[in-house]
Amino acid sequence: MIPSGMKANDWQHFQEMLPWYVNGTLGAGARQEMLHLLATYPECAAELKLLESLAKEIRDQPLPLNDERGLDRLMAMVRAQTDGKLSVIGSANVARRPDAPERKESRQLPVFGIAATVLIALTAAFIVQFLHNEDPATLRPLGAAEISGNREVIQATFRATASEAQIRGLLSTVGAEIVSGPGAIGVYVLRVPNGRVDSAMLELQQATGLVDSATLLAK
Amino acid sequence: MEELIRRIANRDEAALTELHHAMRKRIVAFAMQRLDDPYLSEEVMLETLFEVWNHASRFAGQSQVSTWILGIARHKTLDKLRAPRSPWMDDLESAHLEIASNEADNVDRLVAGERAAILENCIKKLTHLQRECMNLVFYQELALEEIAAIQACPVNTVKTRLFHARGNLRECMQSNGHGERA
Numbered sequence: 123m124i125p126s127g128m129k130a131n132d133w134q135h136f137q138e139m140l141p142w143y144v145n146g147t148l149g150a151g152a153r154q155e156m157l158h159l160l161a162t163y164p165e166c167a168a169e170l171k172l173l174e175s176l177a178k179e180i181r182d183q184p185l186p187l188n189d190e191r192g193l194d195r196l197m198a199m200v201r202a203q204t205d206g207k208l209s210v211i212g213s214a215n216v217a218r219r220p221d222a223p224e225r226k227e228s229r230q231l232p233v234f235g236i237a238a239t240v241l242i243a244l245t246a247a248f249i250v251q252f253l254h255n256e257d258p259a260t261l262r263p264l265g266a267a268e269i270s271g272n273r274e275v276i277q278a279t280f281r282a283t284a285s286e287a288q289i290r291g292l293l294s295t296v297g298a299e300i301v302s303g304p305g306a307i308g309v310y311v312l313r314v315p316n317g318r319v320d321s322a323m324l325e326l327q328q329a330t331g332l333v334d335s336a337t338l339l340a341k
Numbered sequence: 342m343e344e345l346i347r348r349i350a351n352r353d354e355a356a357l358t359e360l361h362h363a364m365r366k367r368i369v370a371f372a373m374q375r376l377d378d379p380y381l382s383e384e385v386m387l388e389t390l391f392e393v394w395n396h397a398s399r400f401a402g403q404s405q406v407s408t409w410i411l412g413i414a415r416h417k418t419l420d421k422l423r424a425p426r427s428p429w430m431d432d433l434e435s436a437h438l439e440i441a442s443n444e445a446d447n448v449d450r451l452v453a454g455e456r457a458a459i460l461e462n463c464i465k466k467l468t469h470l471q472r473e474c475m476n477l478v479f480y481q482e483l484a485l486e487e488i489a490a491i492q493a494c495p496v497n498t499v500k501t502r503l504f505h506a507r508g509n510l511r512e513c514m515q516s517n518g519h520g521e522r523a
Contacts, residue, residue, distance in 0.1 A: 138500040141507075147484035176510070177479040179460055185369055185379075193361050196387055200354060200394055309380065 125165035132159065136166055144173050191279060191334055195308055198282035274319035275301065276312045278326060279334040288332055296322040311339070342406035350397035357394055364390070364410055370480050371411055372418045374472040377465070381421050389414040408487040411477070415491055463513035471506035478503060 124133045136159050142148045143156045159166045276298065280289050293300065297318050303310035314322040319338065326336035342363070348356035368389055372382035392413050400409055464472060470492065477488045489496045 138504060141478045141503055142485050145478055145482040147482065147487075173507075176460075176507075179457065180464075180475060180479040183457070183461060185366055185373070192365060192383060192387060193358060196357070196361060196390055197354065199387070199391055200357065203395075 123165075125163040128159075128163055128165075137169070140169060140173055141177075144170070144177050191308070194282045194334070274314050274316070275339045276314065276319070276323065276326065276336055277339050278310050278312055278336045279308045280310070280332055281334050282308075284332040292326070292329055292332055296325040298322055298326075308334075343400075343402065346393070346397050346400050346406055349394060350400075357390065360393065361390055364407070367407070367481055368410070368414045371414055371473070371476055372421075374476045375418045375469050376421055382418075385414055385417045385421060388417045392417070404487060404490060405483075407481065408483060408491060411481060411483075412491050415473075459514065459517045460510075463510050463517070466513055467506050467509055471502055471509070474499060474502045475506050475510075 124130055136156065139148065139152060139156060143153065148156065160170060293312065296314070298312040298314045301311040301313045312322075323336060323338060326333050342360075345356045345360050345363075349360065365386055368386040369379070369382045372385040373379065376382050376385070389410060393410060400406065404412075464475065467475070474488065474492065477483050477491060483491070485496050485499060488499050492499060492502075
Protein backbone atom coordinates (compact mmCIF):
# COMPACT_ATOMS: atom_id res chain seq x y z
CA MET A 123 0.00 0.00 0.00
CA ILE A 124 1.33 3.44 -0.91
CA PRO A 125 2.25 5.50 2.18
CA SER A 126 -0.07 8.44 2.68
CA GLY A 127 1.32 11.62 1.16
CA MET A 128 3.69 9.73 -1.12
CA LYS A 129 3.34 9.81 -4.91
CA ALA A 130 2.70 6.47 -6.60
CA ASN A 131 5.74 6.97 -8.84
CA ASP A 132 7.98 7.64 -5.86
CA TRP A 133 6.71 4.53 -4.10
CA GLN A 134 7.31 2.39 -7.16
CA HIS A 135 10.76 3.89 -7.62
CA PHE A 136 11.55 3.27 -3.96
CA GLN A 137 10.40 -0.35 -4.19
CA GLU A 138 12.43 -0.96 -7.32
CA MET A 139 15.64 0.56 -6.01
CA LEU A 140 15.46 -0.70 -2.43
CA PRO A 141 17.28 -4.00 -3.14
CA TRP A 142 20.31 -2.07 -4.38
CA TYR A 143 20.17 0.24 -1.40
CA VAL A 144 20.25 -2.88 0.77
CA ASN A 145 23.20 -4.41 -1.05
CA GLY A 146 25.11 -1.12 -0.95
CA THR A 147 25.66 -0.60 -4.66
CA LEU A 148 23.62 2.54 -5.25
CA GLY A 149 25.44 5.65 -6.38
CA ALA A 150 25.68 8.64 -4.05
CA GLY A 151 22.77 10.54 -5.62
CA ALA A 152 20.36 7.61 -5.65
CA ARG A 153 21.38 6.71 -2.13
CA GLN A 154 20.63 10.22 -0.97
CA GLU A 155 17.13 10.01 -2.49
CA MET A 156 16.52 6.74 -0.70
CA LEU A 157 17.72 8.15 2.60
CA HIS A 158 15.30 11.03 2.21
CA LEU A 159 12.35 8.69 1.57
CA LEU A 160 13.37 6.45 4.46
CA ALA A 161 13.50 9.39 6.82
CA THR A 162 10.17 10.78 5.62
CA TYR A 163 7.95 7.71 5.45
CA PRO A 164 7.83 5.07 8.21
CA GLU A 165 6.41 2.57 5.71
CA CYS A 166 9.61 2.86 3.70
CA ALA A 167 11.69 2.17 6.79
CA ALA A 168 9.54 -0.88 7.54
CA GLU A 169 10.02 -2.12 3.99
CA LEU A 170 13.77 -1.67 4.37
CA LYS A 171 13.78 -3.73 7.55
CA LEU A 172 11.91 -6.56 5.80
CA LEU A 173 14.27 -6.62 2.88
CA GLU A 174 17.39 -6.49 5.05
CA SER A 175 16.06 -9.46 6.96
CA LEU A 176 15.40 -11.36 3.74
CA ALA A 177 18.85 -10.51 2.37
CA LYS A 178 20.49 -11.79 5.52
CA GLU A 179 18.54 -15.04 5.38
CA ILE A 180 19.54 -15.56 1.75
CA ARG A 181 23.20 -14.90 2.53
CA ASP A 182 23.08 -17.23 5.52
CA GLN A 183 21.58 -20.19 3.69
CA PRO A 184 24.10 -23.02 3.91
CA LEU A 185 25.67 -24.38 0.76
CA PRO A 186 25.39 -28.13 0.30
CA LEU A 187 29.13 -28.46 -0.34
CA ASN A 188 31.74 -26.85 1.81
CA ASP A 189 35.16 -28.42 1.55
CA GLU A 190 38.46 -27.88 -0.17
CA ARG A 191 38.35 -30.87 -2.52
CA GLY A 192 37.54 -28.58 -5.42
CA LEU A 193 40.86 -26.80 -5.12
CA ASP A 194 42.80 -30.06 -5.34
CA ARG A 195 40.91 -30.99 -8.46
CA LEU A 196 41.32 -27.58 -10.01
CA MET A 197 45.07 -27.59 -9.46
CA ALA A 198 45.29 -31.15 -10.75
CA MET A 199 43.56 -30.01 -13.93
CA VAL A 200 45.94 -27.08 -14.28
CA ARG A 201 49.00 -29.27 -13.81
CA ALA A 202 47.68 -31.95 -16.12
CA GLN A 203 47.22 -29.30 -18.76
CA THR A 204 50.72 -27.98 -18.13
CA ASP A 205 52.14 -31.48 -18.43
CA GLY A 206 50.08 -32.13 -21.55
CA LYS A 207 48.13 -34.88 -19.80
CA LEU A 208 44.43 -34.28 -19.60
CA SER A 209 43.42 -37.71 -18.42
CA VAL A 210 43.31 -36.65 -14.78
CA ILE A 211 40.59 -38.61 -13.04
CA GLY A 212 37.32 -36.81 -13.41
CA SER A 213 38.67 -33.77 -15.17
CA ALA A 214 38.26 -34.85 -18.76
CA ASN A 215 34.92 -33.13 -19.10
CA VAL A 216 36.19 -30.00 -17.44
CA ALA A 217 39.32 -29.84 -19.53
CA ARG A 218 37.51 -30.29 -22.85
CA ARG A 219 37.44 -26.89 -24.51
CA PRO A 220 36.24 -27.08 -28.09
CA ASP A 221 35.81 -23.30 -28.15
CA ALA A 222 39.54 -22.68 -27.90
CA PRO A 223 40.87 -22.96 -31.44
CA GLU A 224 44.36 -21.77 -30.55
CA ARG A 225 44.92 -24.90 -28.48
CA LYS A 226 43.01 -27.26 -30.71
CA GLU A 227 46.07 -28.81 -32.30
CA SER A 228 47.89 -29.37 -29.02
CA ARG A 229 44.80 -31.08 -27.57
CA GLN A 230 44.33 -33.64 -30.28
CA LEU A 231 46.37 -36.34 -28.60
CA PRO A 232 44.93 -35.89 -25.09
CA VAL A 233 41.40 -35.99 -26.48
CA PHE A 234 42.13 -39.24 -28.27
CA GLY A 235 43.81 -40.47 -25.09
CA ILE A 236 40.69 -39.74 -23.07
CA ALA A 237 38.50 -41.47 -25.64
CA ALA A 238 40.77 -44.52 -25.60
CA THR A 239 40.81 -44.57 -21.78
CA VAL A 240 37.03 -44.38 -21.61
CA LEU A 241 36.70 -47.14 -24.20
CA ILE A 242 39.08 -49.40 -22.28
CA ALA A 243 37.31 -48.66 -18.99
CA LEU A 244 33.89 -49.41 -20.46
CA THR A 245 35.15 -52.63 -22.02
CA ALA A 246 36.73 -53.72 -18.75
CA ALA A 247 33.57 -52.83 -16.84
CA PHE A 248 31.48 -54.79 -19.32
CA ILE A 249 33.68 -57.84 -18.88
CA VAL A 250 33.64 -57.55 -15.08
CA GLN A 251 29.89 -57.14 -15.12
CA PHE A 252 29.56 -60.13 -17.41
CA LEU A 253 31.74 -62.34 -15.24
CA HIS A 254 30.02 -61.38 -12.00
CA ASN A 255 26.44 -61.13 -13.13
CA GLU A 256 24.37 -64.14 -12.18
CA ASP A 257 21.62 -63.37 -14.64
CA PRO A 258 22.85 -62.49 -18.12
CA ALA A 259 19.45 -61.09 -18.97
CA THR A 260 20.01 -58.23 -16.57
CA LEU A 261 23.39 -57.26 -18.01
CA ARG A 262 23.69 -53.51 -18.34
CA PRO A 263 26.43 -51.03 -19.17
CA LEU A 264 28.43 -49.40 -16.40
CA GLY A 265 26.77 -46.01 -16.60
CA ALA A 266 23.33 -47.53 -16.08
CA ALA A 267 24.23 -49.76 -13.17
CA GLU A 268 21.74 -49.77 -10.34
CA ILE A 269 22.70 -48.69 -6.86
CA SER A 270 19.91 -50.59 -5.20
CA GLY A 271 20.31 -54.28 -4.54
CA ASN A 272 21.56 -56.53 -1.84
CA ARG A 273 25.05 -55.10 -1.80
CA GLU A 274 26.29 -52.07 0.01
CA VAL A 275 27.17 -48.82 -1.64
CA ILE A 276 29.98 -46.42 -0.79
CA GLN A 277 30.70 -43.04 -2.26
CA ALA A 278 34.38 -42.23 -2.41
CA THR A 279 36.71 -39.60 -3.74
CA PHE A 280 40.41 -40.08 -4.24
CA ARG A 281 43.29 -37.68 -3.91
CA ALA A 282 44.31 -35.88 -7.07
CA THR A 283 47.74 -37.44 -6.70
CA ALA A 284 46.39 -41.02 -6.66
CA SER A 285 47.09 -42.88 -9.89
CA GLU A 286 44.51 -45.09 -11.54
CA ALA A 287 46.69 -48.13 -10.85
CA GLN A 288 46.82 -47.27 -7.15
CA ILE A 289 43.06 -46.81 -7.02
CA ARG A 290 42.46 -50.10 -8.80
CA GLY A 291 44.87 -51.85 -6.43
CA LEU A 292 43.14 -50.44 -3.37
CA LEU A 293 39.67 -51.35 -4.61
CA SER A 294 40.84 -54.86 -5.34
CA THR A 295 42.25 -55.12 -1.82
CA VAL A 296 39.05 -53.97 -0.12
CA GLY A 297 36.87 -56.06 -2.44
CA ALA A 298 34.99 -53.10 -3.90
CA GLU A 299 33.88 -52.65 -7.47
CA ILE A 300 33.08 -49.42 -9.26
CA VAL A 301 29.39 -48.92 -9.95
CA SER A 302 29.90 -45.58 -11.62
CA GLY A 303 32.24 -42.66 -11.78
CA PRO A 304 34.36 -40.82 -11.65
CA GLY A 305 32.10 -37.80 -12.06
CA ALA A 306 33.60 -34.52 -13.13
CA ILE A 307 34.33 -33.72 -9.49
CA GLY A 308 35.89 -37.10 -8.94
CA VAL A 309 33.10 -38.93 -7.15
CA TYR A 310 33.08 -42.70 -7.44
CA VAL A 311 30.22 -44.96 -6.41
CA LEU A 312 31.52 -48.30 -5.15
CA ARG A 313 29.78 -51.52 -4.24
CA VAL A 314 31.01 -54.17 -1.84
CA PRO A 315 29.61 -57.65 -1.18
CA ASN A 316 27.26 -58.30 1.70
CA GLY A 317 28.90 -58.29 5.11
CA ARG A 318 32.11 -56.64 3.95
CA VAL A 319 31.08 -53.04 4.14
CA ASP A 320 32.53 -52.34 7.58
CA SER A 321 35.96 -53.69 6.75
CA ALA A 322 35.89 -51.99 3.35
CA MET A 323 34.99 -48.64 4.90
CA LEU A 324 37.74 -49.05 7.48
CA GLU A 325 40.35 -49.89 4.88
CA LEU A 326 39.30 -47.00 2.65
CA GLN A 327 39.39 -44.54 5.53
CA GLN A 328 42.82 -45.77 6.58
CA ALA A 329 44.24 -45.30 3.10
CA THR A 330 44.63 -41.59 3.67
CA GLY A 331 47.38 -41.31 1.10
CA LEU A 332 44.94 -42.26 -1.65
CA VAL A 333 41.41 -41.67 -0.37
CA ASP A 334 40.01 -38.23 0.15
CA SER A 335 36.64 -39.31 1.54
CA ALA A 336 34.54 -42.45 1.89
CA THR A 337 30.88 -42.36 2.85
CA LEU A 338 28.44 -45.23 3.23
CA LEU A 339 25.44 -44.38 1.08
CA ALA A 340 23.07 -47.31 1.12
CA LYS A 341 22.58 -50.90 2.15
CA MET B 342 40.79 -8.84 -7.65
CA GLU B 343 42.08 -7.37 -10.93
CA GLU B 344 45.62 -7.92 -9.67
CA LEU B 345 44.75 -11.58 -9.15
CA ILE B 346 43.58 -11.84 -12.76
CA ARG B 347 46.79 -10.23 -13.98
CA ARG B 348 48.81 -12.77 -12.00
CA ILE B 349 46.68 -15.63 -13.32
CA ALA B 350 47.30 -14.39 -16.85
CA ASN B 351 50.99 -14.89 -16.02
CA ARG B 352 50.24 -18.49 -14.96
CA ASP B 353 50.59 -17.83 -11.24
CA GLU B 354 49.05 -20.88 -9.53
CA ALA B 355 49.03 -19.18 -6.13
CA ALA B 356 46.81 -16.48 -7.61
CA LEU B 357 44.42 -19.13 -8.91
CA THR B 358 44.29 -20.61 -5.42
CA GLU B 359 43.43 -17.19 -4.00
CA LEU B 360 40.74 -16.71 -6.61
CA HIS B 361 39.32 -20.13 -5.79
CA HIS B 362 39.04 -19.14 -2.12
CA ALA B 363 37.45 -15.82 -3.02
CA MET B 364 34.95 -17.06 -5.60
CA ARG B 365 34.22 -20.72 -4.92
CA LYS B 366 31.19 -20.30 -2.71
CA ARG B 367 29.86 -17.45 -4.78
CA ILE B 368 29.99 -19.46 -8.00
CA VAL B 369 28.47 -22.57 -6.44
CA ALA B 370 25.68 -20.52 -4.82
CA PHE B 371 25.01 -18.82 -8.15
CA ALA B 372 24.94 -22.04 -10.18
CA MET B 373 22.67 -23.68 -7.61
CA GLN B 374 19.92 -21.19 -8.45
CA ARG B 375 19.54 -22.69 -11.91
CA LEU B 376 20.79 -26.23 -11.48
CA ASP B 377 19.57 -27.04 -7.98
CA ASP B 378 22.25 -29.71 -7.93
CA PRO B 379 25.34 -29.45 -5.72
CA TYR B 380 27.43 -31.77 -7.88
CA LEU B 381 26.75 -29.98 -11.13
CA SER B 382 27.19 -26.64 -9.40
CA GLU B 383 30.60 -27.71 -8.13
CA GLU B 384 31.42 -28.79 -11.67
CA VAL B 385 30.38 -25.39 -12.97
CA MET B 386 32.68 -23.78 -10.43
CA LEU B 387 35.64 -25.89 -11.57
CA GLU B 388 34.96 -25.28 -15.24
CA THR B 389 34.57 -21.56 -14.65
CA LEU B 390 37.84 -21.18 -12.77
CA PHE B 391 39.60 -23.34 -15.33
CA GLU B 392 38.29 -21.04 -18.04
CA VAL B 393 39.56 -18.04 -16.09
CA TRP B 394 42.94 -19.75 -15.81
CA ASN B 395 43.10 -20.22 -19.57
CA HIS B 396 41.64 -16.88 -20.60
CA ALA B 397 42.59 -14.41 -17.89
CA SER B 398 44.34 -12.25 -20.46
CA ARG B 399 40.97 -11.69 -22.13
CA PHE B 400 39.65 -9.78 -19.15
CA ALA B 401 39.32 -6.28 -20.51
CA GLY B 402 38.56 -4.48 -17.27
CA GLN B 403 35.22 -3.21 -18.59
CA SER B 404 33.38 -4.72 -15.67
CA GLN B 405 34.22 -5.91 -12.19
CA VAL B 406 36.14 -9.17 -12.08
CA SER B 407 33.34 -10.88 -10.18
CA THR B 408 30.84 -9.82 -12.85
CA TRP B 409 33.06 -11.23 -15.57
CA ILE B 410 33.51 -14.50 -13.69
CA LEU B 411 29.82 -14.88 -12.91
CA GLY B 412 29.09 -14.25 -16.58
CA ILE B 413 31.34 -17.20 -17.45
CA ALA B 414 29.65 -19.25 -14.74
CA ARG B 415 26.26 -18.47 -16.22
CA HIS B 416 27.33 -19.80 -19.63
CA LYS B 417 28.68 -22.95 -17.99
CA THR B 418 25.45 -23.34 -16.06
CA LEU B 419 23.34 -23.02 -19.19
CA ASP B 420 25.59 -25.61 -20.88
CA LYS B 421 24.83 -27.98 -18.02
CA LEU B 422 21.10 -27.39 -18.41
CA ARG B 423 21.36 -28.28 -22.08
CA ALA B 424 23.55 -31.35 -21.54
CA PRO B 425 21.99 -34.77 -20.96
CA ARG B 426 22.17 -35.93 -17.38
CA SER B 427 24.09 -39.04 -16.37
CA PRO B 428 21.81 -41.69 -14.89
CA TRP B 429 24.21 -42.38 -12.03
CA MET B 430 23.91 -38.74 -10.97
CA ASP B 431 20.21 -39.27 -10.30
CA ASP B 432 20.92 -42.35 -8.21
CA LEU B 433 23.67 -40.67 -6.26
CA GLU B 434 21.61 -37.55 -5.73
CA SER B 435 18.65 -39.57 -4.49
CA ALA B 436 20.83 -41.28 -1.95
CA HIS B 437 22.23 -37.94 -0.85
CA LEU B 438 18.86 -36.26 -0.70
CA GLU B 439 17.67 -38.97 1.62
CA ILE B 440 20.63 -38.40 3.92
CA ALA B 441 20.34 -34.60 3.63
CA SER B 442 16.62 -34.79 4.31
CA ASN B 443 17.17 -36.71 7.52
CA GLU B 444 19.88 -34.30 8.57
CA ALA B 445 17.79 -31.29 7.63
CA ASP B 446 14.89 -32.53 9.75
CA ASN B 447 17.09 -32.51 12.81
CA VAL B 448 19.00 -29.37 12.01
CA ASP B 449 15.87 -27.40 11.22
CA ARG B 450 14.26 -28.32 14.49
CA LEU B 451 17.30 -27.74 16.60
CA VAL B 452 19.05 -24.85 14.92
CA ALA B 453 17.73 -23.15 11.83
CA GLY B 454 14.04 -23.25 12.63
CA GLU B 455 10.99 -23.59 10.51
CA ARG B 456 11.27 -20.20 8.87
CA ALA B 457 14.57 -20.91 7.13
CA ALA B 458 13.17 -24.11 5.68
CA ILE B 459 10.03 -22.35 4.47
CA LEU B 460 12.08 -19.55 2.94
CA GLU B 461 14.19 -22.09 1.11
CA ASN B 462 11.08 -23.79 -0.24
CA CYS B 463 9.56 -20.48 -1.27
CA ILE B 464 12.74 -19.47 -3.10
CA LYS B 465 12.63 -22.78 -4.94
CA LYS B 466 9.15 -21.91 -6.18
CA LEU B 467 10.41 -18.78 -7.93
CA THR B 468 11.32 -18.97 -11.60
CA HIS B 469 14.96 -19.75 -12.34
CA LEU B 470 15.56 -16.22 -13.56
CA GLN B 471 14.00 -14.75 -10.43
CA ARG B 472 16.11 -16.99 -8.20
CA GLU B 473 19.20 -16.07 -10.12
CA CYS B 474 18.34 -12.40 -9.82
CA MET B 475 17.77 -12.67 -6.06
CA ASN B 476 21.14 -14.38 -5.72
CA LEU B 477 22.90 -11.70 -7.76
CA VAL B 478 21.42 -8.92 -5.64
CA PHE B 479 21.52 -10.29 -2.12
CA TYR B 480 24.26 -12.93 -2.21
CA GLN B 481 26.63 -11.58 -4.84
CA GLU B 482 25.75 -7.97 -3.97
CA LEU B 483 26.08 -6.71 -7.52
CA ALA B 484 24.92 -3.39 -8.93
CA LEU B 485 21.82 -3.18 -11.11
CA GLU B 486 23.82 -2.63 -14.30
CA GLU B 487 26.10 -5.57 -13.58
CA ILE B 488 23.14 -7.88 -13.09
CA ALA B 489 21.64 -6.65 -16.36
CA ALA B 490 24.94 -7.47 -18.08
CA ILE B 491 25.07 -10.97 -16.61
CA GLN B 492 21.43 -11.75 -17.33
CA ALA B 493 21.75 -10.12 -20.76
CA CYS B 494 18.68 -7.96 -20.42
CA PRO B 495 17.76 -4.28 -19.86
CA VAL B 496 18.02 -2.86 -16.35
CA ASN B 497 14.26 -2.35 -16.24
CA THR B 498 13.76 -6.06 -16.79
CA VAL B 499 16.00 -6.79 -13.82
CA LYS B 500 14.01 -4.36 -11.66
CA THR B 501 10.71 -5.92 -12.72
CA ARG B 502 12.06 -9.43 -12.26
CA LEU B 503 13.15 -8.71 -8.73
CA PHE B 504 9.96 -6.85 -7.90
CA HIS B 505 7.89 -9.88 -8.90
CA ALA B 506 10.28 -12.24 -7.12
CA ARG B 507 9.83 -10.33 -3.89
CA GLY B 508 6.06 -10.30 -4.36
CA ASN B 509 5.96 -14.05 -4.95
CA LEU B 510 8.23 -14.68 -2.02
CA ARG B 511 6.14 -12.53 0.28
CA GLU B 512 2.96 -14.29 -0.83
CA CYS B 513 4.50 -17.72 -0.33
CA MET B 514 5.83 -16.85 3.11
CA GLN B 515 2.45 -15.43 4.14
CA SER B 516 0.63 -18.53 2.97
CA ASN B 517 2.97 -20.51 5.22
CA GLY B 518 2.30 -18.29 8.22
CA HIS B 519 5.52 -16.30 8.00
CA GLY B 520 4.42 -13.10 6.35
CA GLU B 521 5.43 -10.66 9.00
CA ARG B 522 9.10 -10.52 8.04
CA ALA B 523 9.22 -11.14 4.31
